Amino acid sequence: MTQSLEALTRQVEGMESIHSVVHTMKTLSVINSAPYEQAARAIQDYHRTILDGLHGFFTGTGGPDLTPYATGRRHIVVFGSDHGLCGTYNEAIAAHVAEAIVRNAEIVCVGAQMADALRERGLAPLHVFLPAASVDGLARLANFLTQHIDTVQQSGQPQDVTVELAYVSRDANGVQTPGIVPLLPLSAELVADLRATPWKSRARPMFSMPPQTLFRGLIRAHVFASLVRAAADAMLAENAARLALMQQAERSVEDRLDLLRTDANTLRQDQITTELLDVIVGFEALRAANRRAHPADVKGRTSE
Secondary structure, three states, X not given: OXXXXXXXXXXXXXXXXXXXXXXXXXXXXXXXXHHHHHHHHHHHHHHHHHHHHHHHHHHHHOOOOOOOOOOOEEEEEEEOOOOOOOOOHHHXXXXXXXXXXXXXXXXXXXXXXXXXXXXXXXXXXXXXXXXXXOOHHHHHHHXXXXXXXXXXXXXXXXXXXXXXXXXXXXXXXXXXXXXXXXXXXXXXXXXXXXXXXXXXXXXXXXXXXXXXXXXXXXXHXXXXXXXXXXXXXXXXXXXXXXXXXXXXXXXXXXXXXXXXXXXXXXXXXXXXXXXXXXXXHHHHHHHHHHHHHOHHHHHHHHHO
């Protein structure tokens, strides 16, 4: 069914408004990524300092026994998004977690939409935390999660709890992949590396506070830094997913706009052509009527 020029014009104006919104969202995704990237680099430097502290602790004391118990409890923190317009971001993480976890694993998640995605997979989160709305909220979220992990560990032996982080991260090539990263207890590779790395100073590290208290403080700082880094990486991946989705939407809107503008221009040209033909036909009709009404005048002008 042929549309009127007015209807096509309204559609063009509507698509131009949608294009403006999509372009704005794409720009915001790029702008929002920069602070989270800076936060990720900053917390990485802080985390490196914590690892240096653990290195000094293991050098000075040899470290406590970190052998996990055979019947460990698995606790997974899943980072999701509540901001929307990022495609199947939550669903991809939920699917990966559902494939990787074992039965009776304890799950807490960040984001109500992430909780819904997990429930659709038959996984019921024990707790749901609000995601960070800005870079300033990363530390707040990490504090809440650290307190929750402290509570979980206090309910049993620390070695009895295995804590893992599930989130989407980007590799060096910008490819986004959901993964589950171990957090507690410290990985055997990390502990072996800390113990095997020689201390660079001639003086062995010394400390005045009780070793267990110092170790708990270092582990808590390690957990906090890891949670901030995971939250920042998750926000980076979320904005990257939103950017890719907005770029795809922008191309679709531009293609639709081109079609609508072409149809509108064609219809406008057809209307102009029709109006010109009507004028020409009307003019010829008037000339013919004038000839029939005054044949003598026409013959006289012809003879002259």
